[in-house]
Amino acid sequence: MHKKNNSTPQALADVEPNKSEAFVAVPTSLVVALPRSARLPINRCNLPADILGGLTFQRSPVALELDGVAQFHRGLFALLDKIEDANERADAFAMHMNACFYLNEPEQAGYSASSKQKRQKADYLRMVRGWSFDADGREGAALKGWVESRFGLLPRHHGGQIRDLSGEAYRRYLEMRATAVYGTNALESQFDLLYTYCQYELARQYPGETHLILYRGVNRVDEHETLATLGDKHRVVLLNSLNSFTANRERADEFGDYLLSAQVPLSKVFCYTRLLPGMLQGEDEYTVVGGLYEVSIAAY
Numbered sequence: 001m002h003k004k005n006n007s008t009p010q011a012l013a014d015v016e017p018n019k020s021e022a023f024v025a026v027p028t029s030l031v032v033a034l035p036r037s038a039r040l041p042i043n044r045c046n047l048p049a050d051i052l053g054g055l056t057f058q059r060s061p062v063a064l065e066l067d068g069v070a071q072f073h074r075g076l077f078a079l080l081d082k083i084e085d086a087n088e089r090a091d092a093f094a095m096h097m098n099a100c101f102y103l104n105e106p107e108q109a110g111y112s113a114s115s116k117q118k119r120q121k122a123d124y125l126r127m128v129r130g131w132s133f134d135a136d137g138r139e140g141a142a143l144k145g146w147v148e149s150r151f152g153l154l155p156r157h158h159g160g161q162i163r164d165l166s167g168e169a170y171r172r173y174l175e176m177r178a179t180a181v182y183g184t185n186a187l188e189s190q191f192d193l194l195y196t197y198c199q200y201e202l203a204r205q206y207p208g209e210t211h212l213i214l215y216r217g218v219n220r221v222d223e224h225e226t227l228a229t230l231g232d233k234h235r236v237v238l239l240n241s242l243n244s245f246t247a248n249r250e251r252a253d254e255f256g257d258y259l260l261s262a263q264v265p266l267s268k269v270f271c272y273t274r275l276l277p278g279m280l281q282g283e284d285e286y287t288v289v290g291g292l293y294e295v296s297i298a299a300y
Contacts, residue, residue: 031055032227032236034292037163040152049152052268053291055236061210061265063199066150069192073100077200086201090276093197097124100193101185124190125279127180128271132281135244141173142180143270143287146191147241153290155241156225195270202266211263214245214286217255221297224260233297239290242270247284262295264288 032055039049044067051057052064070077076096083089098104103123130139136159144155155162158173181187206212218224228236237260245264246252252259268289273280280287 032292035227035238037165038154038156038238038291040148040154043152044150045152052151053153055292055294057291058263058265058293061267064151064267066192066196069196073193073196076197080200086205089201094276097190097193101190103185122180122184122187124187124194125276127187127191128194128279128287129281131242131287132244132285135242138176138180140242141176142187143191144173144241145177145181146188147270147289149188150192150195151241151289153241156238156290157240198269198271198275199267201275202269206266209266211265212247212269212286214247214262214264214288215249215252216243216245216260216262217252218258218260219256221258227292230294234294235297236292236294239288239293241290243288243290244282245286245288246282247286251283257299259298260295261298262293264293 034050034053039053041049043049045052046065046067047057047062073096076093079092080089083092101123127139127142130137131143134140136157141158144158147153148155154165155170155173158169158176160169160172162169162173164170225238226235227238230236245262249259264286268291270287270289271279272286273282273284
């Protein structure tokens, strides 16, 4: 079982190679703001991007609510409140998704057998699975586009660095995003409900807790934008708009020579392996919304 944290962290502690001790707070008064180039001025969330994407939010997070989603699907969550077993709740959620978006009856959603664009199978499950295999693919563009729309956090990488919104890399990302969602049945609304259900499940499974310690293996320390250095093994980094982490430290070691460790707010978890059967392929994989994070980095 992965370690959990009930307190509000001030900074992340050193993580020695091949050890699994808990974090120790490292006080710092450093103020680092989320760059304007990494965010939009508006979003569809209860907090603006410069707040939810900042260090203060990482240290002292609150619940993030997408506009109107929980209210529109209040019947589902009232039903889930009555179900004690997590697997049964997952079944109820899947049934609600199928009924709400006609996932098993695409004709009811307006699909035609004569249509040239046969995208009826491009639902939330296929998109998340596609992201798990290739974060820079079409499915990844759809999910990063959803983060951009809902949370106001712009992608920093998709098949290449994105720094200029008028540049070629961002244009290719927009093309892939548009292709991914074209002809689908309210795909981003499906993502809305998946995130909201994920937050509901995390609140039930970890009552009163705010963070998870998660890990990410990287081949180069400079794979992530460093905005501040807090010693040899502590940095403030700007993560991509959506990222894969794992709760399994040993598993993260397999993906790079460096281990990045972070205190991740529960409210920034989009989905995780155990949320729905067969959704993500990685062991203890968590898909995490980006922004500024204070992290520790250990070499192997």
